[in-house]
Amino acid sequence: MAPVEHGYSRDFLEKLKSERERWENLTLRQWIEKTGVPERDVSTTASGIPIKRVFTPEDVEDIDYFKDIGFPGEYPYTRGIYPNMYRGRMWTIRMVTGYGTPEETNKRFKFMLEHGETGLNLVLDSPSIYGYDSDDPRVRGEIGQGGSPISSLYDMETAFEDIPIDRITTSLITYFVGMPIFAMFVAMARKRGLDVSKVGGTTQNDTLMLFHVGNPPLPLEPALKLSVDLLEWCAHNMPRWYAISVCGYQLREAGATAVQEAAFTIADAMVYVEEAMKRGLTADQAAKHISFFLCVHNDLFEEVAKFRAMRKVWAKLMRERYKARDPRSWLFKFHAQTSGVALTAQEPENNIVRTAYHALAAVLGGVQSLHTDAMDEALGLPTEKAARIALRTQQILFHETGVANVVDPLAGSYYVEYLTKRMEEAIWRKLDEIEAVGGMLEATRQQLPRKEISDSRYETLLKIERGEIPVVGVNIYQTRGGEKPDIELLRVTLELEEKQAERVRYVRRMRDNEAVKARLEELREAARQNKNLTPYAIEAAAAYATVGEIYEVFREVYGTQQALAWG
């Protein structure tokens, strides 16, 4: 079994085995007997990979350094996608930003940039995400609550006022409205006189994820078509734009294990590559416009292994399965966000510590850009102070701890290499399972990932309920009488909401309504003719059509999606 020429010699392994047995029978057993402390029974990682107390070269004897690990910046990229990683450029600090109104959001962007943020990350509020305008009575009370309302180009222009979008990259967290929001961003860039081919950024335009965990307003096929339209358009017009950011984050937050997160995300990405290729793009063209968005959760070493294994699996898929020829197409580029679900409403300051560990795992895992959650995540919107601490967490990590001074510092750890290998195998196994039901698109139609993720979450919740998964301050070490958090909280008031609704009414009054009608009609016609809708959406956005109006065209032409399974 052991390929001697790749790893350790047979003699060495035999000696190691007998030495290990001696150690177990003597040193270890005597220690346990002497101390009288029974050993904790921890037999797996959080996602179920078997672990034991000590790892040795025996556990990595099947690993071939050159084939499995290699050098950073070279295939299979286990050690990182760039040769010198953070010795060259630090990862991008990209903090989720958006609340209240576009004005408030713009202020917060500037605040974060002034304090050292290096990338932008706009999050929309729920109504915008679902294609409702801020003056729609159906979404009263929800405007600006969990993100910035973006109803039209006017809101986009306000949110990004004075911000050089040609010199800093922007991520747009758009959920269902990737197309109209991207269209507004492009319309804004053009209006500023920028060459859009030089503008860089990302749209979170991942339809499949929204069927695994969300409640999508449009049916699967047309929603997927819109995602791929954007990718296709970017392939011809915006070389620096990641049209689809394939999301594991939401899957994980909804309950997926690390293995499920990794495998489903890669399987989703495969669908996008295949759909793009069906439209005549090459694998290289598709790869250029796809990036990833992952979660960093509690089990630190498993998270590091997850990132390392995903890089390797993706590189292999792009190179061998899809025959991408440009090595840049093999690179698994990812943004990570620290887990929100791991944070607690109880003793919220503890969340600073949790987030710091999550950030550490992301950096040890070779992340390209990172958002760190604010401590008040489980209580409400981040205050300026909480957002600043979250930002500082990354700066402290980079400048003070030394962890970014050496590339992939955990490589060679028997444990981490073992985990990386097991994680990789687990991903391949799940990819095979998905293939066996007819691929991820079919699995999505059958809601299989949705069911699996929901089951995982339920199982975890019951374990927390029974105290089997400890959560400090929640099911262990609770503060008696439930200490009231004394941190300051941010609240979006109805006054702010009314101000935003008025902005939308203002746009409706001031724009050329005939032009809006004409552009929306062209969009509708293009949708009926199954054309790529991106250029039509951009024209509509440029005429100040609202997200609600553009989305209404999609609802009309494509129909709406029935509620998916909740159990």
Next chain:
Amino acid sequence: MSMTERRPRVLLAKLGVDIHDVGIRMVARYLRDNGVEVIFLGYALPETIVRVAIDEDVDVIGISSMQGMHHVRVPEVLELLRREGADIPVIVGGIIPPNEAEWLKQLGVKEVFPPGSQLSRILSTIKSLACREQVA
């Protein structure tokens, strides 16, 4: 207590279009697994919540709010219930800052469950509210 004790029946809904629905889905599942009849409404506005609650004769209404909309929509639910003369207890779960939880309780919400609440406590609260409801 009547001889024909029926299973507690609860209506669960998310207010508005907030995407964060995992919590309430998990609560729904737990309640169902523990003998509660669950009507899962998904996203809904106050009018729908109150109409379905009355039509289905539920014992308790459970509402999830993860993005702050409880400050507008929960009072609307309570007001509509009062107007309909329906004495159905309302509980709220999700991201509710402590001061707003107090405020909701003053308005008439029976209990508020912040993140990290024990599922068993949600269950027992619903059972005791349903019980009171049936005796009344």
